[in-house]
Amino acid sequence: MGVVETKVKDSNISSTAKSCFPSHWLSVHNYSVGPVARIFLGWDPTIFGNSILFSSDQLIVSEFLPLDGSASFVLSVVYGHNRAVDRRQLWDDMRTIANSAGTKPWVQMGDFNTVRAASERLVMLDLSHIVHLSHLSLVNKI
Numbered sequence: 001m002g003v004v005e006t007k008v009k010d011s012n013i014s015s016t017a018k019s020c021f022p023s024h025w026l027s028v029h030n031y032s033v034g035p036v037a038r039i040f041l042g043w044d045p046t047i048f049g050n051s052i053l054f055s056s057d058q059l060i061v062s063e064f065l066p067l068d069g070s071a072s073f074v075l076s077v078v079y080g081h082n083r084a085v086d087r088r089q090l091w092d093d094m095r096t097i098a099n100s101a102g103t104k105p106w107v108q109m110g111d112f113n114t115v116r117a118a119s120e121r122l123v124m125l126d127l128s129h130i131v132h133l134s135h136l137s138l139v140n141k142i
Contacts, residue, residue, distance in 0.1 A: 001043070007036045016040065026050070033057050038079045039110070054097065057081075058090040061097055063104070074101050078110030087114065 017027045021042035031037035034057035049065035065072045080087045
């Protein structure tokens, strides 16, 4: 299971992992590549073996090996930066992973902080416009 947008400081990493995952699970985070841990990845070691393939401030990539002998798969947990220019490295890393994953199934999950089309973007209206549209009035205190 991946947890994104955590922004956890080093001093809180252990308690955060304990809060997010069952006590017998193992977990990793990406604190070592940024000022805070933005991504946590947890798994049940009685079900999966795990090999971390790549970690950055926007991405953790891991290969999961089911202990029952089922086919392995690659999992990417993403928390993309807010600004498009800052996400460029994420897209470069994803292309590299795609080229090296071979034929293994590749699951991608998380918050990419982007949309496919402008129509998917939420538009934020300022308070005065909302008040006007809803036929309310603002009361100014004297």
